[in-house]
Amino acid sequence: MTLQTTANDRSYFNGSFTAPGLPVFRRTVTGHHEDGLGHFLVSDLGDHRVVRKSADSSYEAAQTVMYGTFEMPVNINGVDDLDAIREGYKAGHHLSNGTFATMLDFSPGAETPFHRGESIDYNVVIEGEFELVLDSGEVTRMKRGDVNVQRATMHKWVNVSGGGKEPGRLFNVLVDVKPLVVNGNVVQGASEGYPGRYGVGVERVTDSNAASKM
Secondary structure: OOOOOOOOOOOOOOOOOOOOOOOOEEEEEEEEEOOOOEEEEEEEEOOEEEEEEEOOOOOOOEEEEEEEEEEOOOOOOOOHHHHHHHHHHHOOOOOOOOOEEEEEEEOOOOOOOOOOOOOEEEEEEEEEOOEEEOOOOOEEEEOOEEEEEEOOOOEEEEOOOHHHHEEEEEEEEEEEOOEEEOOOEEEEEEEEEOOOOOOOOOOEEOOOOOOOHO
């Protein structure tokens, strides 16, 4: 589906799940029952659907949390880890001593502010094309299937899918890291456009049609 629109065209609002013009995805989580065998514990569209947007609303990304952890190694006895992520999302984008896996659906032409996470980020382009821009001015274009490992560098994402007229999708996993020291100085998470330690200002939304899309 081609959407003849841009990020500044307010007829396109990236606040539903899945975002208009992108295929519906599904999350499955496995575990064990009393029989000692593997079973699917979860099959859904993911948790914690939120819209992240810039102050002028020109950047919109619908985020869905796939999973998260709060310790290493992770205790997966029982389902406490599944319950914990539902509460842990309140901590924001960064999970201390943990991991954070999300799917991000970007509006056409969306350009994030520069930001740096106190984490290693494994980024995979699922749909569309993105430019990954570093504060040094270096830029790379990532296409569907491309992978980036972000090692706590200041960066921003630009959705250039379909010449900036189509939505795009990233999957990322954030892994907590020890403090980064560059030239003798500790580098902290930062952003030019997001409030908070790392994360974006969050507006929670609920997609009432999510179940019907499965």
